Amino acid sequence: MTGNLPVVETFHSLQGEGAHVGRSAFFIRLAGCDVGCSWCDTKHSWNSRNHPQITLEQLAEETATAAKDGAAFVVLTGGEPLQHNIAPLCEALHRATETNHGGPLAIHLETSGVNQLSGVPTWITLSPKRHAPPRTDLLAACHELKVVVHETDDLNFAEDMAKAALEARKNDNASQSRLSNTSKEPLLFLQPGWKTTRGQQLAFEHVQSHPHWRLSMQTHKWLGIR
């Protein structure tokens, strides 16, 4: 499998966010994002020209090694990973780990949902942005919604996105047929903007009074790990 992608970093850590928090995961952070969230904690990833092109083969090898070292899944993140066609990468990762004891390593995707889905991720974490709303097919296919909270409007947006995800599922069975395990409803997470007291307070209070939501706290940052 030839080809390469701009890569900020790869690292073996624990998933610090969302439904799989605390699990051993290998991260591939692709470079490039033009969504422009003012509060992005990874702005250094935005310009793909600032990062090296890495071959799919090397990424697959690193992932296979991480799987042997205990990674339960690989996370494709960024930057905005779907700014690239990640299908060849998913194929390379699948092939490099298919002889693993537990079968091919699961592929998790972290995305804002503004670009077309490519590849066949096992798990899609959709983190929608108010200023750049997600595509309907991503709302239909995602396994979890993770909304970052800074102010009250983010809570209204989160509830709108939860409703939109249900609506999209009703009207768009095509994307569900592409992805196995697509639950009927996505798991719902609120994630405070990092180090924002207001965001923490708003997210805590909303989850406390709305039991279908859960709190995601970026535990890796509290632990001081990547």
Ligand SMILES: C[S@@+](CC[C@H](N)C(=O)[O-])C[C@H]1O[C@@H](n2cnc3c(N)ncnc32)[C@H](O)[C@@H]1O
């Ligand atoms: C850096 S983004 C990369 C993946 C993709 N571009 C996205 O936005 O989902 C990974 C996750 O971190 C979240 N995030 C980014 N900056 C954050 C911040 N300052 N506080 C809390 N979460 C943040 C994003 O919303 C997303 O869920």
Ligand SMILES: Nc1nc2[nH]cc(C(=O)O)c2c(=O)[nH]1
């Ligand atoms: N440990 C750890 N967990 C994460 N979950 C999502 C991350 C991301 O930047 O996409 C991330 C990250 O950067 N580190």
Ligand code: SF4
């Ligand atoms: S979409 Fe993701 S990577 Fe891009 S600016 Fe927003 S949070 Fe950062």
Ligand SMILES: [Mg+2]
């Ligand atoms: Mg991060």
